Amino acid sequence: MTKAIMIQGTGSNVGKSMIVAGLIRACVRRGLRVCPFKPQNMSNNAAVTADGGEIGRAQALQARAAGLDPHTDMNPILLKPQSSTGAQVIVQGQIAGHQEAAAFGKNKAALMPAVLESFQRLAQRCDLIIVEGAGSPAETNLRAGDIANMGFATAAGVPVILMGDIDRGGVIAQIVGTQAVMSAEDNALVRGFAVNKFRGDRSLFDAGRDDIARRTGWPSLGVIPWFDRAHRLPAEDVMDLPGRATSGGTGCVIAVPRLPRISNFDDLDPLAAEPGVDLRVIMPGSPLPVDADLVLMVGSKATIADLAAFRAEGWDIDLAAHLRRGGRVLGLCGGYQMLGRAISDPEGIEGAPGSVAGLGHLEIETVMAPIKHLSLKDGIHTASGAAVSGYEIHIGETAGPDTGRAWLEFEGRPEGAASRNGQVQGCYMHGLFSSDAFRKAYLAELGARSEIAFELGVDDALDALADHVEAHFDIELMLKLAEEV
Incomplete structure (x- = not known):
């Protein structure tokens, strides 16, 4: 039977995409057939799939981590912003029209059947699906009709691990606050938490980790240090660009x-x-x-x-x-x-x-x-x-x-x-x-001279990322928390 687990974040850009890629590669090395899945993505960084559609570039990287060709079922809803208030809507790889944000908010629930259809097709071809959320489940104004986070988790019966980002500060409030604003029904789906992007001596955060566990009742799956080779993997989204404003190269x-x-x-x-x-x-x-x-x-x-x-x-x-x-x-x-x-x-x-x-x-x-x-x-x-x-x-x-x-x-x-x-x-x-x-x-x-083998470097970085999450994230506990779908 296929099992699934979902990684949601306390906000955008907490490193969900990268950690999911690392978890997928680590689970593949355990002999599991793994598929990535993101119900809804918002990105203009898209990849073309062999079945003639497009998905978010992050899901294409996760497919690579799994040793699979990217497929439109891995990201059935893709929003491609064209203005400050509107986006092109891609459904299962193909253009379904353009919608302003307000209209999409009212109509998004109608896309859930396509999301669940893609999810169930993937479930027929693998042992484990690692699902990535979008944004944050703490955005209570978006909960009605949600297809990206807890709305999907509820509809598909997928348990959740909540990930916070300590690099931006306030990670205790990020995780405890998310629990505080979510409904009891949504909180019941959360099985644990993790903290990402730690710099320095991790033991200094032991008390903080334990405080989150005490306040939430959720177990910790790990405090993950900053991954130094992240720059060798495709950027998660446009928010990463300022950090890549200079490459460090010379010439x-x-x-x-x-x-x-x-x-x-x-x-x-x-x-x-x-x-x-x-x-x-x-x-x-x-x-x-x-x-x-x-x-x-x-x-x-x-x-x-x-x-x-x-x-x-x-x-x-x-x-x-x-x-x-x-x-x-x-x-x-x-x-x-x-x-x-x-x-x-x-x-x-x-x-x-x-x-x-x-x-x-x-x-x-x-x-x-x-x-x-x-x-x-x-x-x-x-x-x-x-x-x-x-x-x-x-x-x-x-x-x-x-x-x-x-x-x-x-x-x-x-x-x-x-x-x-x-x-x-x-x-x-x-x-x-x-x-x-x-x-x-x-x-x-x-x-100028070219000095690298780029594609080989990406695979090397994915292997290093898998080693990184193996060392700092409790994958065995994650697999125990995953449930049949």
Whole structure:
């Protein structure tokens, strides 16, 4: 019989995604067939699945930890923010429309059947499902119709372990306060607690851990120290980006403007891991650095709005100056669209219908269309012949003279565009820099060396993470607390 356990957090970004990945890898090493599951995720960092849909990037990493291909059932509801109050709604991997936050709050309960359907399908293929919550069960204003935390746990009959984050402070109040505001029915589902991101001598928190246990009546499953290799794993969400504003590398300077609706920013992870690359995420209010060798414009969930934000920061002026100095520019997906002559949205997919001028550094034009391109592809970098793998996840069709200078080829078809002088390039493919051969060739063009095997490094980090949770989290107790579903 399949068992399940759910890891919920006292708030967002407490490290649930990473710890779940470590627990999954540790349980797989015990010989268990394990699946990840997150009922509802909110992220613009998405992964394309082999079954032709998309899920949160964190669940794709957890699938990798389990030794499985990512599947849409692992994250049946994905919300992709497009504005401060609205998001694209993805149900079982496919677009189901756009909703404002207030409307979603009223209608979200209607998505529970799809959530439970995906959960039950996963239960047929594994021994254990480790479920990740979203946000916090202490958000009592969101409890009615909840599908992400206690609402799901109640509907599916899954017990819960509550995780707090000591690094942000007040972890005793986080956990005890969560119990205080939840209903008796929800509290009955909680089987224990854990504390994450501890720094220093853990024995100094023994009294705090025991106080939480005394006040809540819940057993402790562990106090987990800060995991020093977390930077080698894809960022959990956009909240992690400020902490990755500099990579620690030296040499080739790659500047990345941090746009409001930045998406699929895991494109940056292989570059950040390179010792010979000084990757700088440029936050709003700061100019693009004059010593940049490459300005890398990554994906966006709201291309036209983010283009306006780019101009409002004065980065369009900085970018033009960068090109006059002989610098290089690379645009990926939404960044590629921004570099063209114009972006048209005749059907109002991203907002009000209309057309805007692009930055004008590529002779291309983009027309937004309702069809979303989702695919995994293998190809080559035509200049070097290096093998490259990537994935498409975009709306819009792009055409123009500069596409005649495509610099990639996927499945026998040209991909991308380049300016006449070669300084500006763009394409729709994400994940390019995860391919070691391509990254080596591309960095060589910038006068830098590639020194790492990125994918091997991710697997090594997952193994180290599994060792970490084995040492500091009571996995045997977790397995005893898991219940049949």
